Amino acid sequence: MRSLIIVVSVHHGNTRKVALALSEVLGGVVKGPGEVSQEELVSYDLIGFGSGVYFGKFHRRLLRFVENLSPCVGKKSFVFSTSGLGKKEYNRSLEKLLVQRGFVVLGSFACRGFDTFGPLWLVGGMNRGRPNEKDLKDAMRFALEIQALCERG
C-alpha cells in the first residue's frame, strides 16, 4: 500500500510531529502541498491531509491545494490536525471539502499542540510539550485503524 501524507505545520512543527508518527506506521512519504502534483496523487492508495488550526481553519495552503484538485473519485484519504483545543470538530470542514472532490474519508484524528499565539506567549503558552508521547501513540493507533480499513477495500 502506497501512502502519502500532506502537511502544513507553521507554528511550532506540532502537526509535522503527528505526520511523522503516522508515516512510521503507514510507511508513507511526508510532503508539503507545494511538493505534490495532481498527477502524483494517482499513484497513491491512501492520502492524509493535515495542518495546525489557525482561527478555526486548516492552513490556507492546504485548503487551496485541495480546492484546486480535479476530482479524485474513490481515492482513500484521512484528515488530521493539532490545535490549542485539540477538537476533532475542526476537521469537519476539510473532510467535507475532500468528499466534494470525490475522496472517501476513512477517518479523522486530532490532538492538542503547543500554542503561543497572541497573549498566550506572555504566560509561556498552553499545551507545552504537546503533542506528547501519548498523543503520538494515539496517532499511531489511528494509523493502524486507517491501514486496516484501507486494506479491507
Ligand SMILES: Cc1cc2nc3c(=O)[nH]c(=O)nc-3n(C[C@H](O)[C@H](O)[C@H](O)COP(=O)(O)O)c2cc1C
Ligand atoms: C495564528 C494562530 C491562530 C490559531 N487559532 C487557533 C484556533 O482557532 N483554535 C485552536 O484551538 N488553536 C488555535 N491556534 C493554535 C494552533 O492550532 C496550535 O498551536 C497547533 O498545534 C499549531 O500547529 P503547527 O505547529 O503544526 O503549526 C492558533 C495558532 C496560531 C499561531
